[in-house]
Amino acid sequence: MHVVVITKHGGPDVLRVEDRADPSTGAGEVRIGVAAAGVNFADMMARMGLYPDAPKPPCVVGYEVAGTVLELGSGVQGLEHGQRVVAGTQFDGYAEQVVVPAGDVMALPDHLTFEQGAALPVNYATAWAGLIGYGNLQPGERVLLHAAAGGVGIAATQIAKHREAEVYGTASPSKHEAIRAQGVDHPIDYRSAGWERELPPFDLIMDAIGGPSFRTSYDLLRPGGRLVAFGASSLVSGQRRNVLTAARTVLRMPRFNLIRQMSQSKAVIGLNMLSLWKDRETLEPWITPLRGLMDERVLEPVVAGAFPFDRAGEAHTMLQERRNVGKVVLTP
Template sequence: MHAITIDGERLRWQEVTGPGPLESGQVRLRVAWAGVNRADLMQRAGHYPPPPGESEILGLEVSGTVTEAGPGVEHLHAGDKVCALLAGGGYAEEVVVDARQVLPVPEGLGLRQAAALPEVYATAWLNLFMEGALAAGERVLLHAGASGVGTAAIQLCRAFGHPCFVTVGSEEKLAACRALGAEAGWNRHDGSFVEAVKAWGGADMILDPVGASYLADNQQVLNADGRLVLIGLMGGRTSELDLGRLLMKRQRLIGSTLRAKPPAAKGAILDALLTHVWPRLVSGALMPLVDRTWPIAEAEAAHEHMKRDANIGKVLLSVSGED
């Protein structure tokens, strides 16, 4: 099969050895579309290696067609149109994945749209409702609101009755987030978000992919009993934590990553998506947001686009072109 390899500082589409025989509980997919995530850029830079035993090929989510189901898999069959959450291997013509990490394409959507779903909605659901334990009406601060995860999280907040405030990098992105349902927002180029979020009413939960450079300000705007869920380190990994504020306001700091979770845990998250998110995708209450697409052989251009923080929503790579 063909897959993207890392050749020095360049990405190349070339022949590689494909996945081996299926083990119990696995399925083989012919990939139609692969999602691009910031984690791919981190892995490429040597900062986010795949979990032991997983593919070294980039790519954490795909859509495609089941070509083979392994022993013990009864709910998926050859020919099924699906999307899948991966620990690696998505930038390729074929992947093998645990069947618990596979979901059907929502009715009314195509394979291109479905590729924009698994990673962002799984990440948003996990961290808003499982790690962040949002209660009815609680208020959410979303950093990087125009990212793939951010745009999914805005829609989930709107759908489940949680006012949200976003921080973004441009007025265009702020307008896009408001259109998706964000109640208020802040352009980070205008300085600190602290006073704006305080005036809005503070946050009961913060979803933060930035890390160190936002820690002090996050603590200032986090309400009593608030939860700060850290999902990335775009702004560094080392900072000072105000333990007094943490103690007196009963704040909680939660670190969260999805990639290294075992298949059973990922399956539980996807089961929640199937129950709570998929019906809303079918009805149109939620939607995949695709920013731009490139052919898989032009993955380098897609990565450059994401490095520039130019995207609003998901960046996708076309592998087979099937929709």
């Protein structure tokens, strides 16, 4: 089978298509023929050498796929050969075939394409965990979503609107119409100096920017507000690792004072889906709640671009340059 390999740390040119043996299926596992694989910011950071959880190169990354069931291991129930499915993968998703535990697989509704399905396991599980599972979003609350035009941003918008929240979202002005169409009530131009000054206090903020953005987000919380920090995209500058930029960003991260937090009644929640996934040994607690929302057509993933494996570098570049509105995927 063909896979996309990070041959070494570096720019998009280090991504190569190589041949690997087909994976074997064990008890309780499912082998899937991949039709689309999701591209996430973590994949790009892994390529640059900025993601400590990633395997060392040469390696195959990728957290989520959509495709058809090729083989069922012994003991697997509720799935059928040839069924359309989506699945979470702890790396190895950039491949024509993957083998995953059955608990990390769910059926893909007929009204969604494979490309849309590849946006579900990570982006929508992250959005649900941040907003509902840990953020405890309530109807009528006010939410700020950073990078509202990205894969998680659009997922979070759809879930927040379903929860009857008032949604503010940051994006460049060229993307404001697109995020309004997804349900953002108040688009914000984050490139405008002092963009945060006239905003109301928020009940919940989703922030994957990191660096000084965490402090800005924390200051925008009202008493009882929750900041969900789930990424640090500001660590990335250019197509290759820049240690100086990364170090500066880390140094500008706020140091939260628990006594002050207690006095202000504000919460900071760190969210890393891979850590949760490893601890629970399954994505099931976060993908199971999505099933009903998919059937109700509440969740409608937006695909910004689909690239064949041999153009994986272009997919990474689109994401790194923030040109996407929605999910970027690879297709074998």
